[in-house]
Amino acid sequence: MLLWFLKKVVSHGHLIVIMPDGSRHEFGPFAKGPRVAIRIVGKGTDRWIAMNPDLRVGEAYMDGRLVVDEGTIRDFLEIALVSYQVLPKAMQFLQMPRVRNMLRDMKVRNRIGVAEKNVKHHYDLSGELYDLFLDKNRQYSCAYFTKPEEDIETAQVNKLQHIAAKLRVGKDHNVLDIGCGWGGMAIFLAKTYGARVTGVTLSDEQHAYANAWVKREGLEHLVTIKKLDYRLEPGVYDRIVSVGMFEHVGQPHFQEFFTHVKRLLKDDGVCLLHTIGRTDPPCHINDWVRQYIFPGAYLPSLSQLAPIVENLGMYLTDFENLRLHYAETLKAWHERFDARRDEAKALYDEQFCRMWEFYLASCEMGFRYQNLVVFHLQITKNFNVLPMTRDYMVDEERRLKAQAAGRQGFTMAAE
Known part of the structure; x- marks a missing residue:
């Protein structure tokens, strides 16, 4: 057969x-x-x-x-x-299994508690594992390659700058980072702009690591990291950023996510959502990835997101489709993991190493040859809070790069 x-x-x-x-x-x-x-x-x-x-x-x-x-x-x-x-x-x-899987996707419920369990499955693995293949700031999301020859360290700093430029952050702003990971984005915004940043995560390991990093940087007066489901966050913010978290929301909770974004965002606020997406109509996530790597995950099509934003009375003020950047990110991660495979085997075992290799390789191929991309959605509640053109993004990104170059490279290492 x-x-x-x-x-x-x-x-x-x-x-x-x-x-x-x-x-x-x-x-x-x-x-x-x-x-x-x-x-x-x-x-x-x-x-x-x-x-x-x-x-x-x-x-x-x-x-x-x-x-x-x-x-x-x-x-x-x-x-x-x-x-x-x-x-x-x-x-x-x-195509027959797709019908079954799409029906299954509609039943996946990442309620409070279930969402935390799903996060722990992946993100509470040993931090030593992630240090084997991530950049020094543990950015576990798609990097941004401005040149093909850039290394992963440079490309991950590019990503932080690219997102910050779209947020148009000010020193007096309160920023919410939904799914803050190990704290890299929160610390970057605090150090770069002097903004006050609240990060929320469901991972015990990330929560402890990020708080320790904030303390080492002496940023306790600017950065607060909470172990909290974003749906329980009571504040209101000038800026909201979410990088690599929406993939875990689940299709039945899309409306709920954007409803909370609307509640948490000030009337003159700006939200930037960075999420894996797909360029074809809605479809299920790969069975193996869901079972072994990201339980409860779902990758949206743009056709599933834009109508929700519209129906909630918010505005999609900018959209970018990042093609192939995640393929290059995953390739770099795979190469780094392979170079230190013996250390990973010492942490876990041979079967785990083969699982991780398959995860990194299969995801890279999905981004390189199939229909997976990364979406940047910039969302506001007021049509007139941002300039009419995208020039401000380009100018700010250039300023950040020049500033980093003046310091002989951006330094924000967690260790």
């Missing part, structure tokens, strides 16, 4: 499959793409994978039933995802 499936699907690269009985099967070579040899281990594994490849390819790689003998798991996923992208739509049998 698996071989029949691959014969129908593979149209990129050169894939060699060695079955449990030792038989060798080749697909390609085609004009473009890598050469990869995989080995299927265990009687019946091929059929088991073919019954639900979205979930079971990753599971088979994790537990050693799918072994990459030539090339890398990243190469194999490139062949798979590029081939799937050009699959004829007439092959409707491959």
Whole structure:
């Protein structure tokens, strides 16, 4: 069954499959793409994978039933995802699971308490793990590459500057950071503008780390980090920023999220939402990613967000589609993780390392070859609180870069 499936699907690269009985099967070579040899281990594994490849390819790689003998798991996923992208739509049998999964997405409820449990699944892993592959400021979201050759450290500072320029933060502003992570954005805005920033997170590990970082920086008078669901935050703010958190909200809670943004934002305030999105119509998230990496997650289409903002009487004052930036971010993370893989194995085990490799590689391929992007939505309650053109963003970003260059590079390291 698996071989029949691959014969129908593979149209990129050169894939060699060695079955449990030792038989060798080749697909390609085609004009473009890598050469990869995989080995299927265990009687019946091929059929088991073919019954639900979205979930079971990753599971088979994790537990050693799918072994990459030539090339890398990243190469194999490139062949798979590029081939799937050009699959004829007439092959409707491959779309049947989507109906089931879209119905399931509508039932996912990330209520208060459930949301915290989902966050802990991923973000309360050892901080030592994240230090193996993230930048020195633990920015665990899409970086912003202004030049292809930039390293991840530079690109993550670019991201902070790019978002800050869109927020138009002032020294007298109170800022809310929804899903503040380890505190990088909050500390950046406080150090750069002297703004008062409140960050909220549901992760115990992030809460402790961010507060310790704030204390080391001597910013307790400007930055407050709370372990709190944003829906319980009582304040009102001049600026709201949320980076890499909306993916965890869940489709049934989109309306609720923006309703709280409206409640928390002053009438002359500005909100900047940075979220993974998709360029195609609404669709489910990959089964394997949801089960093993981000339970409760959902990636929105713009068509799901803009009508909510409109119906709440708010304004989408600026929109940017960041293409390929996350692919480059994930590639950098994967390279850094691979370079320190032995340390990750010492923290966890071999199966965990294979899970993490599959996570980083599959997500990179989704952003590089399929329909995943990052959205920047700038939202206001008043149509006239920002200048008529985007020049102010460009000017402020240039000012921030010049300021950082004058200090011989931006320094905000957590350690």
